[in-house]
Amino acid sequence: MKLYTYQQAPNPLRVHVFLAEKGISLPTETVDIRAGETRAPDFKMINSLGEVPALELDDGQLLTESVAICRYLEALHPETPLMGATPFETALIDMWTRRMEQQIMAPISQFALHSFEIFADKIEQLPDYAATQLRLQKKRWAWLDTELSDGRTFVAGDRFSVADITGMAALRICDFAKEQVPEDLPHTKRWERAVRDKKSWPS
Numbered sequence: 001m002k003l004y005t006y007q008q009a010p011n012p013l014r015v016h017v018f019l020a021e022k023g024i025s026l027p028t029e030t031v032d033i034r035a036g037e038t039r040a041p042d043f044k045m046i047n048s049l050g051e052v053p054a055l056e057l058d059d060g061q062l063l064t065e066s067v068a069i070c071r072y073l074e075a076l077h078p079e080t081p082l083m084g085a086t087p088f089e090t091a092l093i094d095m096w097t098r099r100m101e102q103q104i105m106a107p108i109s110q111f112a113l114h115s116f117e118i119f120a121d122k123i124e125q126l127p128d129y130a131a132t133q134l135r136l137q138k139k140r141w142a143w144l145d146t147e148l149s150d151g152r153t154f155v156a157g158d159r160f161s162v163a164d165i166t167g168m169a170a171l172r173i174c175d176f177a178k179e180q181v182p183e184d185l186p187h188t189k190r191w192e193r194a195v196r197d198k199k200s201w202p203s
């Protein structure tokens with residue numbers, strides 16, 4: 001098995017945190033996004049979208065999409081479960097993974113896509129749209145704060161899960177964008193401290 005990755009980037013980070021939490025490692029090949037390697041024809045044979053992470057199995061089959069890669073690794077290495085141990089927990093974590101992707105990670109990702117120089121030749125950038133996404137991000141952090149006001153440690157309960165890892169990827173993009181979770185959101189801040197304190201958080 002081989003993981004095509006660029007460890008500093010938010011979506012590969014999801015798989016690296018997942019592996020670290022499980023205590024497993026995989027052979028990796030770095031595909032340098034900044035050098036344009038993800039967009040090269042050779043790499044597009046691996047992922048036609050030109051994105052990392054991608055997982056190549058020993059028989060040559062390929063998986064892309066960080067959550068799908070995590071799902072495969074979870075099946076191979078069920079301990080410690082990060083995607084649920086009971087039918088309800090599994091569904092709840094799926095629910096929160098979608099929420100963290102769509103509500104929390106999407107606005108800051110859109111801001112990055114529409115404002116970072118590195119994406120200028122990837123999409124048609126709309127600076128006004130980027131600004132709306134930054135405003136939306138603040139509202140979404142506030143929404144998460146209300147959700148976490150029951151005092152739970154992690155987004156899908158008291159057990160750390162892949163849904164929190166998706167949130168970590170959003171925080172990573174915030175770091176690149178020099179954006180912070182607002183100080184007046186105590187519950188979101190508590191969650192942020194909990195995930196940033198994890199050993200698996202990349203230094």
Ligand SMILES: N[C@@H](CCC(=O)N[C@@H](CS)C(=O)NCC(=O)O)C(=O)O
Nearest residue numbers: 009010011038050051052053065066
């Ligand atoms: N939905 C995909 C997104 C993958 C993605 O956007 N990867 C980015 C890095 S975070 C990438 O490889 N970008 C390459 C480029 O922009 O050239 C996943 O979850 O794996």
